[in-house]
Amino acid sequence: MNYTRITALAAVGLAATLSLTACDNNDSGNNSSSKTAPSSAPSSSDGGSKPAGAGSAGSGAGNAKSGSGQDTAAGSGTAKGETKTGSKSTFCKTEDLAIDAQDAATDKSSGRINITMINRGSATCSATGFAGVDIKDADHTSNPIQRGHAQPRITTLKPGDAAVFDIAYNIDSSGNSLTHPTNIQVTPPNETHTVSLKWPSSAGQIKGAYTDVEVYPTHTTK
Template structure:
């Protein structure tokens, strides 16, 4: 009987040990599975976080690129528009070149208003094919019979805008006092005219009907151009 009880107890002990081992194995497996599951679930989470980070980074870069692209496009477009407008202005006549001497028909005539006030009008007709500017003072020298050339000083007057379309006329004048004594020392023969902002000069005959100059050539003054309209 004692042998039987001992055997039964031993069998129970082995069974219990086996049960404990199995339980431990199950618990370990569960723990391992749980850890693995946790690790697996955390791995996608981390991956998602990284992916999100990349997405944000890419988005930021894309945003910056888009922003930069937008600014560049607007700036470039604005510059292009500005150029177009400026070009349009120039084409519309915002900028007019100065009249060239070969394109002007220039003449001098006596225009004295009375017997004491001498005045010579010098007209310039635009015979070119484009609009040009004759604004300002012309350069004037008076050539004397003794072959000397005398520069004429400017009168106190402000230049007026003088734009000439083809066929338009500009005029400027020389003013002086007429000598009525018959003792004038000036014997002018020619008027040398250089249009405003030009370097080419034309020589005009001194008008035969013009009165004698009182004093010296330094007493003659030239006034700025203006249109006849």
């Protein structure tokens, strides 16, 4: 009888020990699971998720791109409005130039008209390059004049200085010219404003068509 009671008590004790061990293992598993679960990332305003701090980094990149664009635009604007003539000079404006046309033919076969531009402004400016020239005819058509084969020369004008460019053509002495020019429309180099000058009355008639007339680049009179 005593042996039977001891065996029964031993069995009860073993069962209790196994039950406690199982409880400990379950508790340990639950604690481990709660510690390793990742925390949710902050949500962006568009419903997605992104790492913290990404918004400020994106703003910085956008500001940098915008700044570089402004610098480029400013640099381009400055270069476009200036020309290198030893020192930087802005191009002469039409409103600052006194412009005149005169017959300058040296013989009866070669026609030439000199267009003179005097700087009436208060600052030095550049008239370097080709002027835009159109000749208006009595039939009210406007005819663009092509450039002659010549290299532009540096033409810097101080206040009061003059620049000249030529319009060249062959003279028609037959009296049967098909052209009847009335006005010369001049747009100074690198300008958009035009002035209209009377065709010199003493100038010879144009031989051929307006496509046979050429304009040459500006140069100084000094």
